Amino acid sequence: MIHEVDEVIEGLLSGGVLAGTGIEIAFDAPTRTWASRRNSPTLNAYLYDIREDTARREGGTVPVRDERGAVVRRRRPPRWFRLSYLVTAWTKRPQDEHRLLSAALASLLPHELLAPAQLPGALGALGLSVPLVVGATPGDARSRAELFSALGGELKPSVDLMLTVPFPGFPEYDAGPPVTEGAVVSARELDGPLADAPRAHQERHLKDVARPASVADTAEAPGER
Template sequence: MSLVQQVDETLRAELMRGPLRGTNIQLSFDTPDADWAARRSGPCVNLFLYGVEEDTSRSQSGGVTVLDEQGTVIGNTGPPRYFRLTYLVSVWAQSAQDEHGVLGTLLEWCVCTEELVAHAPPGGNGGSRRLSLGLREAGDTPETTASRLWPTLGISARPALDLAVTVPVSRPTEESGPAPAKGMHLRARQVAGNGPAGDAGAATDVGVPLGEPGAGSPVRRRNVEEIA
């Protein structure tokens, strides 16, 4: 499931559990053009995704350390990037009164709901994401998003909400290097002619854990050569 589909399904689940609970209202993410309107049957709430853009106002710098469940550093990554998905939310019913009633309920829900949690499907990647919700403010001109979109879709002007959902997108993790060494292992042999007869060239393994007494301190050697 892609990121956009994850946001769609989260909105669907929360709306059906919230303002649309117990109703026979359908929920659609189709493009609400003239053909779709002609095929529609029954009351419907349409969420038309018309824009995806990066929210640069939330950009951050620096690095983030990634830890595993045991608290061990396993890599580093950059801060997440934030993207804004904008939906045109419209209501379709038999009468304007019915449409206004549902639209008012959706407006109250949007105002009261500032954050949703999107959970990845079982077996999916990405874990949970916190989605920020908000209604886009009108600009300095009286022209709204709906007034610009309806003519291009071949639909007569109708009221709609301009809903913005902001979602964080994590960056790939750069794995850290190998774990630091916990000790060192030396292999040495005695030089011929300096030890008991028959012991010339005998190899000896010496393990010195890091941090233990003697680690890093000078070792007195006599007629011993180290073998790499």
């Protein structure tokens, strides 16, 4: 699922104002060794943090339908995860890097909510929209200086990009076949071959059986003692 999010980000960064420019989009860790091998303008989107958005967690199950709309399986609701990317620009001059970052912002800002049709593969098949936040750093994220220090490089201007993405819930359970017929009520014979009796007789017999016994019914006839 994460690789599909990478595809989305690559499409957004290489489109918009950067369409047709041939700017390279990379997802490598921007270490000092990686930076030394850059020989063309590059936008780097480094995935530095993955954590669940527990406020979105749900219980129960959700139906999985086929092309006819019939429920064929049931699965647990998706779990939502925040994927945080550090977007940096790499050129030979700081001014060019700033231009690249401006272009990246112009390409990302119009997309605050990605519809399922904009999402590839299994991510789009979930039928859920994905929110995208540009430039907002989570309060519990490590500082940019600490991050670049851990990568062994120097601090650079960067843009934080965060997508909250659904991941399918497992396991899935097979659903029973849909009900296509109404309820059928059958009655067994009570006193003799009821099925062979005329219909009117059957109805009277069933009414007599269903009628509660009265005091007169249970009283003894004269002379029976």
